[in-house]
Amino acid sequence: MPALFELEAAFAEAWADGSFRAELDGLLRDYAGRPSPLTECHRLSEELGVRVLLKREDLNHTGSHKINNVLGQALLAKRMGKARLVAETGAGQHGVATATAAALMGLRCEVYMGEVDMARQELNVFRMRLLGAVVRPATSGSRTLKDAVNDAMRDWVATVGDSHYCLGSVMGPHPYPWMVREFHRVIGSESAVQCRSLLDGASPEVVVACVGGGSNAAGIFSGFSEDPNVELVGVEPAGGAAVGHGAPGIVHGMLSYLLQDEWGQVAEAHSISAGLDYPGVGPEHSHLADSGRAVYPSVTDAEVVEAFVLLSRTEGIIPALESAHALAWVSRERATLAGSTVLVNLSGRGDKDVAQMMDVLADRL
Numbered sequence: 001m002p003a004l005f006e007l008e009a010a011f012a013e014a015w016a017d018g019s020f021r022a023e024l025d026g027l028l029r030d031y032a033g034r035p036s037p038l039t040e041c042h043r044l045s046e047e048l049g050v051r052v053l054l055k056r057e058d059l060n061h062t063g064s065h066k067i068n069n070v071l072g073q074a075l076l077a078k079r080m081g082k083a084r085l086v087a088e089t090g091a092g093q094h095g096v097a098t099a100t101a102a103a104l105m106g107l108r109c110e111v112y113m114g115e116v117d118m119a120r121q122e123l124n125v126f127r128m129r130l131l132g133a134v135v136r137p138a139t140s141g142s143r144t145l146k147d148a149v150n151d152a153m154r155d156w157v158a159t160v161g162d163s164h165y166c167l168g169s170v171m172g173p174h175p176y177p178w179m180v181r182e183f184h185r186v187i188g189s190e191s192a193v194q195c196r197s198l199l200d201g202a203s204p205e206v207v208v209a210c211v212g213g214g215s216n217a218a219g220i221f222s223g224f225s226e227d228p229n230v231e232l233v234g235v236e237p238a239g240g241a242a243v244g245h246g247a248p249g250i251v252h253g254m255l256s257y258l259l260q261d262e263w264g265q266v267a268e269a270h271s272i273s274a275g276l277d278y279p280g281v282g283p284e285h286s287h288l289a290d291s292g293r294a295v296y297p298s299v300t301d302a303e304v305v306e307a308f309v310l311l312s313r314t315e316g317i318i319p320a321l322e323s324a325h326a327l328a329w330v331s332r333e334r335a336t337l338a339g340s341t342v343l344v345n346l347s348g349r350g351d352k353d354v355a356q357m358m359d360v361l362a363d364r365l
């Protein structure tokens, strides 16, 4: 608890400090490549009968929205006088992003990764090591993401004097869900301005994003949640629908919807995209679901594969499999959405998924 109180106070103070904000804005612009563009999809829109706009987080340095959060947390860690970052990673994307920010700012970096995930995601293990990080296998439980979170939290508790825990989504104990959403708020703020300029002052009718822990969704929702005319949609994988099929439970310091068995043990999530394999969801999404402000439908792996091919063919953009979940929902609901304008958060690019899809699509291509 003292570590969390220290972090909460430090973040609140930094976030209210113009010089911290200016330094972070500078990094987001000159290092990460912000603002990311808003792309109108002419051919896809014609195909679906829905006007589709993409927020291009895939064009950020390291290929996804994750850089927004890690640059913010690494800068905060430095300000707090910490010399070392600890992180968890599932598919390896957050580990790579954290190792990137650590290299940029001269911080030591240790990343916990489930032993099973390390074997599945060799390339990201190599990337982290290349960037100077130490990768430690999590060997307990299912040896996947939730076990890596456990180990990262244990490490942090023992090393909090010189270490900051760089958590990868809008989950875990306060202040993380709040802080990580604030670091991703830039997605929503930019989108709101870009949409107003493209749509003559209007907002899109629907804003849709994929949901693993929920950080890219929280980021883009934050730009539209005050506008009651905008419908917010978070799309979960059918095999990891924490809001859709989970029950309230407590894990990793948060109370939220969670996949669990009849005894309250955390169940494993399964999805074609390793980045959405988390059995829970950030608590703010549980709140948005309960209050009815946002809805959380799910899509199947087969629908995701179709959306992956569809965007590649119609727009020349290969999406991350995670982001393809959001597109898959738009494609499935095209009749209901006909004639409306839908903003999709394209959370990442698909280069990392091409080898996997080569097997999946082997018979077709």
Ligand SMILES: *Cc1c(COP(=O)(O)O)cnc(C)c1O
Pocket (backbone or CB within 6 Å): 064, 065, 066, 093, 094, 168, 169, 170, 210, 211, 212, 213, 214, 215, 216, 217, 275, 276, 320, 322, 323, 347, 348, 349
């Ligand atoms: C990690 C990742 C996600 C899932 O994380 P959220 O916290 O739900 O945003 C989604 N898309 C991409 C491209 C990712 O790398």
